[in-house]
Amino acid sequence: MSxxxxxxxxxxxxxxxxxxxxxxxxxKGWLTLRSNSMAMVGLAILVGLVLTAxxxxxxxxxxxxxxxxxxxxxxxxxxxxxLGTDSLGRDILSRLIYGARITLYIVALVALIAPVAGxxxxxxxxxxxxxxxxxxxxxxxxxxxxxxxxxxLAFVAALGAGIENAVLAISLTAWPPYARMARAETLTIRSxxxxxxxxxxxxxxxxIITRHxxxxxxxxxxxxxxxxxxxxxxxxxxLGFLGLGAQPPSPEWxxxxxxxxxxxxxxxWVATVPGLAIFTVxxxxxxxxxxxxxxxxxxxxxx
Amino acid sequence: MIxxxxxxxxxxxxxxxxxxxxxxxACLEVKQGESFGLVGESGSGKSTxxxxxxxxxxxxxxxxxxxxxxxxxxKRDRRFFRTVQMVFQDPYASLHPRHTVDQVLSETLHxxxxxxxxxxxxxxxxxxxxxxxxxxxYPHQLSGGQRQRVAIARALAGEPDILLLDEPxxxxxxxxxxxxLNLLTDLRARRGLTYLMVSHDxxxxxxxxxxxxxxxxxxxxxxxxxxxxxxxxxxxxxSQELLRASVALQ
Numbered sequence: 001m002s003x004x005x006x007x008x009x010x011x012x013x014x015x016x017x018x019x020x021x022x023x024x025x026x027x028k029g030w031l032t033l034r035s036n037s038m039a040m041v042g043l044a045i046l047v048g049l050v051l052t053a054x055x056x057x058x059x060x061x062x063x064x065x066x067x068x069x070x071x072x073x074x075x076x077x078x079x080x081x082x083l084g085t086d087s088l089g090r091d092i093l094s095r096l097i098y099g100a101r102i103t104l105y106i107v108a109l110v111a112l113i114a115p116v117a118g119x120x121x122x123x124x125x126x127x128x129x130x131x132x133x134x135x136x137x138x139x140x141x142x143x144x145x146x147x148x149x150x151x152x153l154a155f156v157a158a159l160g161a162g163i164e165n166a167v168l169a170i171s172l173t174a175w176p177p178y179a180r181m182a183r184a185e186t187l188t189i190r191s192x193x194x195x196x197x198x199x200x201x202x203x204x205x206x207x208i209i210t211r212h213x214x215x216x217x218x219x220x221x222x223x224x225x226x227x228x229x230x231x232x233x234x235x236x237x238x239l240g241f242l243g244l245g246a247q248p249p250s251p252e253w254x255x256x257x258x259x260x261x262x263x264x265x266x267x268x269w270v271a272t273v274p275g276l277a278i279f280t281v282x283x284x285x286x287x288x289x290x291x292x293x294x295x296x297x298x299x300x301x302x303x
Numbered sequence: 304m305i306x307x308x309x310x311x312x313x314x315x316x317x318x319x320x321x322x323x324x325x326x327x328x329a330c331l332e333v334k335q336g337e338s339f340g341l342v343g344e345s346g347s348g349k350s351t352x353x354x355x356x357x358x359x360x361x362x363x364x365x366x367x368x369x370x371x372x373x374x375x376x377x378k379r380d381r382r383f384f385r386t387v388q389m390v391f392q393d394p395y396a397s398l399h400p401r402h403t404v405d406q407v408l409s410e411t412l413h414x415x416x417x418x419x420x421x422x423x424x425x426x427x428x429x430x431x432x433x434x435x436x437x438x439x440x441y442p443h444q445l446s447g448g449q450r451q452r453v454a455i456a457r458a459l460a461g462e463p464d465i466l467l468l469d470e471p472x473x474x475x476x477x478x479x480x481x482x483x484l485n486l487l488t489d490l491r492a493r494r495g496l497t498y499l500m501v502s503h504d505x506x507x508x509x510x511x512x513x514x515x516x517x518x519x520x521x522x523x524x525x526x527x528x529x530x531x532x533x534x535x536x537x538x539x540x541x542s543q544e545l546l547r548a549s550v551a552l553q
Contacts, residue, residue, distance in 0.1 A: 015439035021403050193397035196359055201414045202384040215401045
């Protein structure tokens with residue numbers, strides 16, 4: 001090993017252990033991703049967002065909740081308030097920084113719930129076929145037929161306003177496309193020879209779905225999640241904008257736009273700055289998703 | 304002893320108007336340790352017979368006996384999987400793209416309830432002529448011939464008596480074909496395996512098999528010994544036609 005650099009060790013075509021094989025294929029995927037500069041821009045923005053959220057209390061110049069009516073609606077670049085202040089004199093930059101936490105929280109929760117539910121429903125429906133398929137996919141169709149925001153509105157109205165309920169509502173409307181996609185993938189995978197081969201070794205449906213079908217569906221699902229993240233952030237912002245998501249005074253970006261709407265003609269920055277933040281993060285997710293698609297595509301075996 | 308006894312096998316796909324009868328009244332007997340070939344053009348139902356035996360083609364009627372035991376329906380039990388295994392036609396499609404050779408073989412051994420998995424994987428790789436350095440590779444890091452060797456190792460993992468070979472070399476280069484065929488011949492001699500081999504390649508069948516059946520449109524038109532094939536004296540008109548076409552190609 002001493003005459004080999006770490007890079008050579010990772011790029012070898014002859015891995016010597018299970019761990020080595022796994023690390024090597026991860027590293028090759030990373031190299032593919034790294035060669036896509038736009039994806040790296042997206043990744044950098046998202047890493048920045050995570051760091052901002054973690055160190056919000058250190059970075060933020062002001063308390064996001066402290067009101068100062070004497071300095072309300074200050075423009076961008078005002079002394080002490082880089083991005084100005086809102087209608088209650090709160091520092092917009094600080095609110096944006098703290099809002100990153102809420103945005104990440106929503107995104108993470110939805111990303112945990114919706115794709116997992118979709119994957120479960122889709123792969124089971126696709127693999128089982130017959131009645132299970134018909135019933136599961138018709139339920140999916142019903143959810144899919146509802147306008148997304150309206151269904152989310154109904155859920156929030158029933159459960160009460162708040163971030164957790166908004167997340168739940170968004171997840172409930174976000175899973176059907178994943179189920180559709182997972183089912184379509186499963187249908188092509190289940191008739192392949194490698195699935196037939198493992199069936200001939202006596203593997204049961206549970207093992208085939210979890211060990212053999214999921215790994216192949218997951219990569220396209222991850223790509224889809226990153227591409228959907230923009231939509232999820234916007235849906236969360238939309239609920240916030242309608243007053244059904246995060247409640248004041250919480251610095252959720254959509255709620256901030258909603259508050260700034262009243263002054264949009266005279267004090268455009270109050271609504272525009274959080275809008276730009278949503279735009280940037282959505283764009284970052286899209287760029288990263290595009291790059292991940294190349295890096296994770298199982299068809300070319302990670303080459 | 305008869306390893307594989309098939310009588311009046313019908314296999315069909317679809318229902319009513321869409322029903323396609325892929326195999327009609329096929330009968331054949333394969334003795335223990337024998338190598339039996341199935342030849343015919345594409346779509347003659349050769350592979351479908353193998354798929355019906357393994358339960359991958361669910362709609363069939365007739366009688367199939369494995370070592371005296373009758374099969375029914377599409378469900379097969381653990382004993383069946385330890386007795387009968389199959390090697391698929393296309394090694395590029397029969398290995399999971401995200402599993403290393405080690406994972407493929409370990410999982411198979413685990414499913415057959417075998418112990419000492421680490422040692423067995425090493426032995427299996429040696430048996431099919433692949434060294435240890437191939438053990439942790441992914442399929443995309445292997446050539447076609449190497450993949451087919453892995454597929455053969457997987458089929459052998461449960462120590463079966465009968466191996467169903469579905470055109471095991473047709474997706475490979477000619478030079479690699481010979482290697483894989485020799486490997487299969489070796490393995491049969493060493494392990495006393497029974498082969499049921501499908502191919503459209505008459506020379507391959509003549510080389511590998513003791514007996515063969517000629518199929519056309521889902522029916523077996525003639526069963527003969529491979530000596531008959533080599534001397535060029537099949538009785539049925541269609542068999543003669545196949546033979547002539549094959550000779551013309553050489």
